[in-house]
Amino acid sequence: MNNQFLISLTEKYGAPLYVYNAAIIQRQYQRMILAFSSVKNVKLNYAVKSNTNINILKYLNNLGAGGDCVSVQEVKLCLAAGMDAQEISYTPNGVSFDEISEVHQLGVKITLDNLSSLDQFGKTFPQAPVSLRINPHIMAGGNAKISVGHVDSKFGISHTQIEAIKEIVHQNQTPINGVHMHTGSDIKDPNAFVEAMEVLLGIAEQFDTIEFIDLGSGFKVPYQDGDIETNLEELGSILGARFNEFCAAYGKDLKLVFEPGKFLVSEAGKFLTRVNVIKQTPNINFVGVDSGLNHLMRPMMYDAYHRVSNISNPEGPKKEYNVVGYICETDTFASSRILGEVREGDIICMDNAGAYCFSMSSNYNSRFRPAEVLVIDGKDYLIRQRETFEDLLKNQIEIDL
Incomplete structure (x- = not known):
């Protein structure tokens, strides 16, 4: 998608605007399948929370992906997108047992990450299979807020609690059909996956009803020029060989499952904003755009880096800018960036906006969420219309005062 095409989309649909390129989603999906082609049975369950637009779900379903869900609402979105229930995995954290029961009735695969829910599930649904989310006690991830496999994480059952797991499973005669882990996001070191896999295999070999091993995701994607990314092909070779070795020893061809979200959709997304104002201070040139942390929270929440460019004047004289939002907070998208000279009305493009961007948006400051566009061939x-003032009032109930 070249700059002029992106600018034309803002003229057609307005700004701010999220734009997703289906060709990149397909490229990423096929790259991952190819990287693990040495394994007989590989399944990619798309991490729905990264981008929940139903058209993205439908597109990935058509490619062959299942859904990785963390809420009953995400499960229902996948079903609405046409996914088969048995191709949907539900891995909640800290939810009520009522929600787990509701999801069970929908017929999807369930993974539990605490002993209490495991016991209650076995007693309530005798003989119903369930998977275990294991905490491997491994610190991995690009930020403390997205490192979820360390010893003090709220996620997963500690691998040191295997005897307690076995006791509950034995008492309730619960078939354990899989083991699962997810250590974090933006993992640079392939050894984190290798080490965690060994923990999972050690758990799996203690049950004779295993059907799949789920290694979660967390693959690092490049956010800036020269950025490190996970060597997927090397990882596929290493993990594939070890997985095949385990299957031979286990005496059964198991399924190897991954739950990529960011890897599949991050690079596919562009976030387009219009420049409202140029503000100069003694030390900084501010570019104020028609968006803020209400639309793209990652830079403020995770200190995440997004490439930023002035696609209206890419070859203009270079100047240093801070790109900021219009929210009544310090919502800085980018600091000290060198851009082609920015003028009011120009379109600023932010890259890697396909994952954890719109899905984390809000109406803070009573601002409207933006529109979304999907580009195919x-x-x-238009796959989501821009909100209006009526949307702000939609669920409010006005009383006489």
């Missing part, structure tokens, strides 16, 4: 489709 060069044709643009």
